[in-house]
Amino acid sequence: MKKTKILWAALLAGLTLVSVGVPIQAAPVEVMDSILAIVNDEVITRNELRERVTLALMQLERQGTKAPPRGDLERQLLDRMINDRVQVQHAKEIGVRVEEADLDRSIDRIAQDNKINVEELRTLLKKDGVPYEKFREDLRQQIIVSRLREKEVDDKIVITESEVDNLINNTQNQVEGAGEFDASHILVRLPENASPEQINIKRQRAEQALLQLKKGEEFKQIAATFSEAPDALQGGNMGWKDGERLPVIFFEALKSMKPGELSAVLRSPNGFHVLKLNDRRGGQAPVIVQQTHARHILIKASELVTDVEARARLAKLKERIENKTDFAELARSNSEDTSAAKGGELGWLSPGDTVPDFERAMDGLAVGQVSEAVRSPFGWHLIQVLERRSSDMSKESRRLSARKALHERKSDEALEEWVRQLRDRAFVEKHIDD
DSSP: OGGGHHHHHHHHHTTTOOOSOEEGGGSOGGGGGGEEEEETTEEEEHHHHHHHHHHHHHHHHHHTOOOOOHHHHHHHHHHHHHHHHHHHHHHHHTTOOOOHHHHHHHHHHHHHHTTSOHHHHHHHHHHTTOOHHHHHHHHHHHHHHHHHHHHHTGGGOOOOHHHHHHHHHHHTTTTGGGOEEEEEEEEEEOOTTOOHHHHHHHHHHHHHHHHHHHTTOOHHHHHHHHOOSTTGGGTTEEEEEEGGGSOHHHHHHHTTOOTTOBOOOEEETTEEEEEEEEEEEOOOOOSEEEEEEEEEEEEOOOSSSOHHHHHHHHHHHHHHHHTTOOHHHHHHHHOOSGGGGGTTEEEEEOTTSSOHHHHHHHHTSOTTOBOOOEEETTEEEEEEEEEEEEEEOOHHHHHHHHHHHHHHHHHHHHHHHHHHHHHHHSOEEEOSOO
């Protein structure tokens, strides 16, 4: 099944994302007993949960992971479905959406990653019992939530120069020399303003998970049973991460652990964690960094400017650029970005400096080429690549690396807190035993 590995990764990454919500008033009286949860003005039904459980069991079987007790799996999945539902609802409220063309491009990329075409992808989905339209709508919700998180979390993270200085000074020897860690984790969330009783109950749950691990239970199964992190069904694996990119509480625990060892129960503002160190390696920072010198014109979609209108404006601007109108002049008079005053100049960009959609489009351009309209969480862009270069690691590169590490740390913590607050503000009523 090697051929479908990436396909299933794409599908199951959005496993707990819900389809279009069912308004309460739309549910016939005769099926009210199948409602498992009410989330604001929408419901989650037993059939929806059953679909998620079926997919989860298929995923666990493909991974060779023993499934947790069905009741535990249902409770974990329902909780994640509720978290995702409140995010989708919030996305609708603030106008985050995905156009059909964007969705088509995402599906094309998934097919290309599997070295197949879209028709073959349809066949594989059908073989695995997944309706193509269901796959398409789940992917749409996955993209919406991703854009929402970028807008509501990532774009609001502030990194100061003093924070960069402190990280470099404090970790120059300690973290930089520690290399990389391949770790897995279990998260037991705490609600906002948790009472002492709630804290004690959650701590006991984390301790129970750790106790079962110490008895020799498989980490993947315990993660699927206990963890409330998005990667629980992937066994809680975080992949390889440089020491400085880990949350401080994780690094402090992992740095003294040996492969195969478990941490104690760790407490963070978001809940309780259990870590397992799978492996570690003494990675060295790359010597060469590939950088791109680019500029852009940004048109933001809004209540007054639709996506179609924004793209049409950029198409006209691109036509003028192709007819020898100066890009910088058009950026100064049309772009809705702070870079407009500099003719759209973004300077030299390293990998990770921009959001994925922008970077992917920019990387696909030749020097001097102007892109078609490109969608990002900020709006619609025309991008032009001016130069490319390979740079030796320098003090500037070290600062960029430190800034990205700080952003990643803050992003993980901020995302957990944001999801918790979003859920706490929502009306949630569960009709299933905890």
